[in-house]
Amino acid sequence: MKTILHPAGSRGHASHGWLNSYHTFSFAGYNNPERVHFGALRVLNDDTVAAGMGFGAHPHDNMEIISIPLAGDLEHKDNTGTQAxxxxxxVQVMSAGTGITHSEKNHSQTQEVKFLQIWVFPNKRGVKPRYDQQTFRxxxxHNQFQQVISPSxxxxxxxxxxxxxxxxxxFEPGARAEYAIKKPGNGVYVFVLEGDVTVNGQALHRRDGFGLWETEGFTLTADSNAQVLLMDVPMNF
Structure with a gap:
């Protein structure tokens, strides 16, 4: 098994007044040649957007873009006519494919919105752009892993x-969960949203990232009330 630890404090940081963003991997003005991607996982941004503010219309292509709100309401519009x-x-997914232009803004005029912006390299280029979202219970x-993204x-x-x-x-304190990697050759990037956990003996805290690969799975134990995101991705693509 191979591992890599990215403590929360080691992330890149950008503050633009209306936007406060932490970058796990190289992005925009944060350029770290040792932190470009984890397998097919290219971007993991932890964004806070001020009330009434947001990202104006901008293009993407050939990237799978995932948004996961943590607090507040995020408004999406794109040139396919989608508004949501x-x-x-x-959980929101946008397959940029041959090209899509979209904007994201804080829907509230009074409260911040906090969300994860995640980019994954696709296994098919030039696909028709598409948008989808789903609400999960x-x-x-609770004390288990709930699958929210899949290939099918x-x-x-x-x-x-x-x-x-x-x-x-x-997870509640003391809860344990086993995770089996879904496909040979994949690795998992563990991102701690809140609280403290231990993964195969490695203590992790709020906003720490921990990648594991060349293994079939791992055990996670919650050391406090904790929220965790797992990203199971190909290491070679």
Whole structure:
């Protein structure tokens, strides 16, 4: 088994007044040649957007883009005609494919919105752009992993063009959960949203990241009330 630890304090940081963003991997003005990606996982941004503010219309192509709200309401618009609002409990996917232009803004005029912006390299280029979102019952991740992203519309979660599976879990102190990596050759990036956990002997704290690969799985133990995101992605693609 191979591992890599990214403590929360080692992330890149950008503050633009209306936007406070932490970058696990190189992004925009944060350039770290040792932190470009974890397998097919290219971007993991932890964003806070001020009330009434947001990202204006901008283009993407050939990337699977996932947004996971942590607090507040995020408003989405794109040039396919899609308009949507995503909230905590929702997961949004946008396959940029041949090209899509979208904007994201805080839907509230009074409260911040906090969300994860995640990019995954696709296994197919030039696909037709698409948008999808799904609401998940947060009680279904109590002391267990709830799958929210998968490679197939026939599997649980919102699907993307990559052999990747994302799961969320909310754990009480002392809870244990086993995770089996979904596909040989994949690795898992563990991102601690809140609290403290131990993964195969490695203590992790709020907003720490921990990658594991060349293993079949691992055990997670919650050391406090904890919320965790797992990203199971190909290491070679």
């Amino acid at each position: 609002i995503i909230r905590r409990g929702d 947060t009680e279904d991740r 519309p026939d599997d649980a979660g919102v699907w993307i063009h990559q052999d990747a599976w994302f799961s969320l879990g909310d």
